[in-house]
Amino acid sequence: MKLLRYGPSGQEKPGVLDAAGGIRDLSGIVDDLSSATLAAGALDKLKGTDIESLPTVSGNPRIGACVGAPGKVVCIGLNYSDHAAETGAEPPKEPIVFMKATSAVQGPNDTVRMPRNSKKSDWEVELGVIIGKHAKYVSEADALSHVAGYCVANDVSEREFQAERGGQWTKGKSCDTFGPIGPWLVTADEVADPQDLDMFLDVNGKRFQTGNTKTMIFSVAHIIHYCSQMFSLMPGDVIMTGTPPGVGLGVKPNPVFLKDGDEMYLGIAGLGEQRQKVVAD
Structure with missing residues (x-):
């Protein structure tokens, strides 16, 4: 469904x-x-x-985040080797885990608002995983049985906040509106292989990201297994599993960042598409 x-x-x-x-x-x-x-x-x-x-819904209603009130949003950094390379980082030996504030979560087509003094807001199309049942100390073999479904996610990121102002990545990832998810929660039974999904992202009609989840360094099953050794994953929790190459930070020789009036268009095969207007606060 x-x-x-x-x-x-x-x-x-x-x-x-x-x-x-x-x-x-x-x-x-x-x-x-x-x-x-x-x-x-x-x-x-x-x-x-x-x-x-079931009753039909008339008109063209706004689509909200595909799961309401997630307890946490877990993110995996540098999970595609070619993305790690474009940022100048070594591919990680274990998953890089950080959190995105749940107040960043919004609908797939809602406006993305760049925070005041933003200089380097960027885009990241990602496969989102929505947990369906409590996962603690699960094996990799059993990990996918804990998935309710999958969705498109945009891990919008302010790179200066993230990397140039000390501390951890969370503050560059957690700005309000920086976590569009949806449009759909596609139930796990409809996704034959989460490690073979094409994905893309355009800005103002120009293709920047093209990828496939098969090039993840750490699979969805491994990520769930790995995280569950350290903390519980609960129903409704969202995992953003990393992004393929083509982020604005990686554009050579001059990085490209979002600006007021830009439009992002992104999607993952079988999971739907998102479109967001960018507005400066």
Whole structure:
């Protein structure tokens, strides 16, 4: 199923995509698609649902983040060897793990607002993984059984905040609006292999990123296994698994960064697309 949340920010309702690409309302079955409802078995409640019998949603509503109120957003840095190379970094021997503030999470087509004094805001198309059940000390072989589904994510990053102002990466990754996810939570049963998904990102109609998840250094299964040895992954948690080459920071000889009025367009095969206007605060 391609699950989604639609409606005004803070008032989203759960929905599902029907065979014709229309939205059907799920609020008669589950209250929301959130960390709380996933923990309470929302996906089990939806099994066997006759989607075509559900009420249709008219018009063209705003699409919200595909999971509401995630407990945490875990990010994996430099997880594609060619991306590590373009930034001048050595490929990591273990996953680089950092957090993105949950207040950065927003809908896939909502406006991205660059913070005041931003000089180096950048883009990163990433495969998002949404945890479906508690994962602690899980084996790599069993890791994918803990996945509720997958989504498109844009790990928007302010590079000066991230790398030039001391401390850790979190402050360059966590600006408000810097975590668009969705449009859909595509349930795990519909993704045959998370390690073979084409992905792309354009800025103002120019292709910057082209990649495939097969070139990840650490697979989705390994990332879940690895993180679960250190902390619990809970239903509704989001993992952003790293980006392929083509970020603005890596453009040679002169890096390219986002500016007021730019438009990002990105997607992953089978998981949908996002489009964001960039506005300076």
